[in-house]
Amino acid sequence: MPSLIAEATRVNDFVVKFANVNGTGSASANSLIMKAIFRMGVPVTSKNYFPSNIQGLPTWYEIRVTRDGYAARASHVDIMVAMNAETYSKDIRELRSGGYLIYDSTWPRSALLQRGDITVIPVPLAKLVNENFDGVRNRILLKNIAYAGVLAALLDVDLEVINGLLSESYGKKPKLLDSNTKALRLGYDYVKQHLSSPLPLRVEHMDKTRGHIMIDGNTAAGLGCVYAGATVGAWYPITPSTSLMDAFKGFCERYRVDAQTGERNFAVLQAEDELAAVGMVLGASWNGARAFTPTSGPGISLMNEFIGLSYYAEVPCVIFDVQRVGPSTGMPTRTQQGDIMLCAYASHGDTRHVLLFPANPEECFYMAVQAFDLAERLQTPVFVLSDLDIGMNDWMCPDLKWDDAYKPDRGKVLSKQDLDGLEKFYRYLDRDDDAIPYRTLPGTSSKGAYFTRGSGHNQYGGYTEDSAEYQVVLDRLKRKFTTAAKYVPKPVLIGKGTHAVGIVSIGSCDGAIREALDVLAQQKIDVDYLRVKAFPFNSDVEAFLKSHSTIFVVEQNRDGQMKSLLTLETAVDKSKLHSILSYSGLPISAQPIVDEIRAKLAEAPRLAAVPR
Amino acid sequence: MSYINKPKVAHPSLPTNSLGLTRRQYEGSMSTLCAGCGHDSVTAAIVEACWGLSLQPEQLVKLSGIGCSSKTTAYFVGGSHGFNSVHGRMPSIASGANAANRGLTYVGISGDGDSLSIGIGQLVHAIRRNVNMLYLIENNGVYGLTKGQFSASADVGTKAKRGETNSSPPIDPVLLALTLGATFVARSFSGDKAQLVPLIQAGMRHNGFALIDVLSPCVTFNDHEGSTKSYGFTREHYHAAVEADFVPRAEEIAVNYPEGEAIPVSLHDGSRVVLRKLDPSYDPKDRTAAYHYIENKLKQNEYVTGLIHIDEADNTEFHNLNRTAKTPLNSIPFEKLSPGSATLHKLMTRYR
Numbered sequence: 001m002p003s004l005i006a007e008a009t010r011v012n013d014f015v016v017k018f019a020n021v022n023g024t025g026s027a028s029a030n031s032l033i034m035k036a037i038f039r040m041g042v043p044v045t046s047k048n049y050f051p052s053n054i055q056g057l058p059t060w061y062e063i064r065v066t067r068d069g070y071a072a073r074a075s076h077v078d079i080m081v082a083m084n085a086e087t088y089s090k091d092i093r094e095l096r097s098g099g100y101l102i103y104d105s106t107w108p109r110s111a112l113l114q115r116g117d118i119t120v121i122p123v124p125l126a127k128l129v130n131e132n133f134d135g136v137r138n139r140i141l142l143k144n145i146a147y148a149g150v151l152a153a154l155l156d157v158d159l160e161v162i163n164g165l166l167s168e169s170y171g172k173k174p175k176l177l178d179s180n181t182k183a184l185r186l187g188y189d190y191v192k193q194h195l196s197s198p199l200p201l202r203v204e205h206m207d208k209t210r211g212h213i214m215i216d217g218n219t220a221a222g223l224g225c226v227y228a229g230a231t232v233g234a235w236y237p238i239t240p241s242t243s244l245m246d247a248f249k250g251f252c253e254r255y256r257v258d259a260q261t262g263e264r265n266f267a268v269l270q271a272e273d274e275l276a277a278v279g280m281v282l283g284a285s286w287n288g289a290r291a292f293t294p295t296s297g298p299g300i301s302l303m304n305e306f307i308g309l310s311y312y313a314e315v316p317c318v319i320f321d322v323q324r325v326g327p328s329t330g331m332p333t334r335t336q337q338g339d340i341m342l343c344a345y346a347s348h349g350d351t352r353h354v355l356l357f358p359a360n361p362e363e364c365f366y367m368a369v370q371a372f373d374l375a376e377r378l379q380t381p382v383f384v385l386s387d388l389d390i391g392m393n394d395w396m397c398p399d400l401k402w403d404d405a406y407k408p409d410r411g412k413v414l415s416k417q418d419l420d421g422l423e424k425f426y427r428y429l430d431r432d433d434d435a436i437p438y439r440t441l442p443g444t445s446s447k448g449a450y451f452t453r454g455s456g457h458n459q460y461g462g463y464t465e466d467s468a469e470y471q472v473v474l475d476r477l478k479r480k481f482t483t484a485a486k487y488v489p490k491p492v493l494i495g496k497g498t499h500a501v502g503i504v505s506i507g508s509c510d511g512a513i514r515e516a517l518d519v520l521a522q523q524k525i526d527v528d529y530l531r532v533k534a535f536p537f538n539s540d541v542e543a544f545l546k547s548h549s550t551i552f553v554v555e556q557n558r559d560g561q562m563k564s565l566l567t568l569e570t571a572v573d574k575s576k577l578h579s580i581l582s583y584s585g586l587p588i589s590a591q592p593i594v595d596e597i598r599a600k601l602a603e604a605p606r607l608a609a610v611p612r
Numbered sequence: 613m614s615y616i617n618k619p620k621v622a623h624p625s626l627p628t629n630s631l632g633l634t635r636r637q638y639e640g641s642m643s644t645l646c647a648g649c650g651h652d653s654v655t656a657a658i659v660e661a662c663w664g665l666s667l668q669p670e671q672l673v674k675l676s677g678i679g680c681s682s683k684t685t686a687y688f689v690g691g692s693h694g695f696n697s698v699h700g701r702m703p704s705i706a707s708g709a710n711a712a713n714r715g716l717t718y719v720g721i722s723g724d725g726d727s728l729s730i731g732i733g734q735l736v737h738a739i740r741r742n743v744n745m746l747y748l749i750e751n752n753g754v755y756g757l758t759k760g761q762f763s764a765s766a767d768v769g770t771k772a773k774r775g776e777t778n779s780s781p782p783i784d785p786v787l788l789a790l791t792l793g794a795t796f797v798a799r800s801f802s803g804d805k806a807q808l809v810p811l812i813q814a815g816m817r818h819n820g821f822a823l824i825d826v827l828s829p830c831v832t833f834n835d836h837e838g839s840t841k842s843y844g845f846t847r848e849h850y851h852a853a854v855e856a857d858f859v860p861r862a863e864e865i866a867v868n869y870p871e872g873e874a875i876p877v878s879l880h881d882g883s884r885v886v887l888r889k890l891d892p893s894y895d896p897k898d899r900t901a902a903y904h905y906i907e908n909k910l911k912q913n914e915y916v917t918g919l920i921h922i923d924e925a926d927n928t929e930f931h932n933l934n935r936t937a938k939t940p941l942n943s944i945p946f947e948k949l950s951p952g953s954a955t956l957h958k959l960m961t962r963y964r
Contacts, residue, residue, distance in 0.1 A: 213963035283708025288942035446691030
């Protein structure tokens, strides 16, 4: 039995990382452990680091057990389940001093034991599984379940809870249920018989996940589209947005198919490319359906021309950009917030677009609904800027709720009756002095017929090359963006709002920042935090920038795109803004934020002084 | 300019269709194309076809991309919605619009540049998707708005206005559509209204993607000696294989063809197309044979015109395959689309 390095017991606060080979079925074993801990009432985060590949390359899965309910990735690993010989040396390096390495000792690796400050836990997994099961594929799959059993014993995960999960998954397939239960038990019993357990790092029942779910942002966004009443989805497959349309389609097949006739109240069009996908969205939205397309950065690059048409011809359009690492093809399976500037000003000419920044899957659900309301109210493209971390990882969120009193905001659409009461219909006239014109749908009435075009047009909807007429429309579009600032969701303020130092951030940085605020508060550094939820920035953003003398802009890209947008679109003094950037492709964690803020304030203590 | 309105006055004796509308009421704004442009004749044929079908103007949706041809959607049926989108991308707008409301009649007007170069990908996939629409290519072999460059439909050996000879092989939209399995493929000439009008009517009523390639000479850049898309050349090398008469539902009984001469094809809405073969060896229902026939004639510099291929029995139309609700998607009440709070509450257990 290996000697365990003495460590104080740490309950419900540690990180387990699984190093696997992709395509071996490890995901189900990993999420089995994650779900079991969650069901024990203990908050968890889960991060999947996977290759852009189908089979054979390294993949990692990280579970952070966090009794405090932090949502961010931790920047250390306490327990490494090393199942990929190819990455052993990298994986062992990543372990924190005092950590544990679990590995398959069927093939002993003395080189692994070279680090003196960790505990190596050898388990002959392949041997155990091969002795008990037949079939190559079967053995590979069940080895994963066996290490889940090992972890269950080491971490004191409730075996009943795990068995409950297994019966839910394989309840209808008794053979599979039997083999999985047996494999789980193999690993579990091995630990109980040969090792001391549980480890000082372990799990205990809590009651902090009641009323919560584990869901990924793409599923939540797809569900949001269903609830928003979207009927047309058009897309071209691209990682990491694909699962959004898969979810939409799946939910539609469940909720939108007439039981009697088999008729479908939705249409999903898999387009030939992203240009066509967004074109379909424009065509469908123009024709009165709620339509959307999910994509990622490279797709946005391709969609630029149509985005400009949507802006100028004032056709509603909802685009989900699940951001990944750029530039170019970049790292398709890693996360970033690198499309902020691209989306804010997409397409040639003077264009500015509405952006929403969900911070987690829960917001993906609600913002999906908001996006349609905004796009139809404002008759313009609306981007939901999610990212791979939110979109593809399971996050702990409060249960999604729906208000049955919700009525979709379809915006200013004239009916036949409305048109009958009008002397004449003019498409681009600002009748209500809010810079939003009225539109009509094809098929309504020939009195409402007009010609939609991306070429120069006047406020009556006619073609023009007249400078003054052109400018009337362009100036109104600018005013419409001011109107948009009143409709978009307000930012979230954490803190009193009266400190000298502030953080401004967006989207998936939220978890890391909230955690950093706690750490900073323990160190008597008080910081206000404003999470911007949308562009255009409304007056609350402007006020926060004005009232703080030192502002850290935290974001996940190299060039400080949000900081740039703030300097371009607000009156903020640029010298007050300091970037804290994370662009490794891994989700941002709290520690670097704490370190950078402390370093900056130490270097210039006056920065922390309350102004005036 | 297209915003100049034509005078509203119409002579009281103008004939009306079953809706009581005159042909004038199917016109649009003034054409801004060159005098004598083939496209204006096509526009006139569309006006005639819509009037003849007694189409409610608001039931028509006009779609186009960019180019001379794409401008023409403003010149017919002013009482219907039009969407002049971006270059080569009209098929995606049409696909989305059609997905949202299957109840309207969709007509897309494109050109050889718009369809065969920048937009060939979208054309190909709209055919594959079998979107229920009439897709009309006004084919003149040149880029007009940018002053006379060869397009992808220019024939080998044809001469540009400035004397340059084209050496790249042409893409023929008819052969392309046949290859892709289009269920309605026709070719015509802007100068032959008698042939074109029933083709447009049948194409509008066909349940699926209907492609009509219309040779439509460019008087400014491609109507000279040495051009294979000039009025003169087209008239001489134009070879009608199949004549098609469109028979609206109401008139069905009145039309009588001697047996043996005519092939009637029933369209899904109850109207009919009656095909009359001018070449006895030709079978418009046999796609493979049609392909070889057209290809052989093209080698001899002959444009085969008429309703080249029709397959009304095909049920691969987009909504048929998708099993979309009969009620247009844009008209389904919100309550039927949004599953409600109780369902969401129940669904949450899946994520615990």
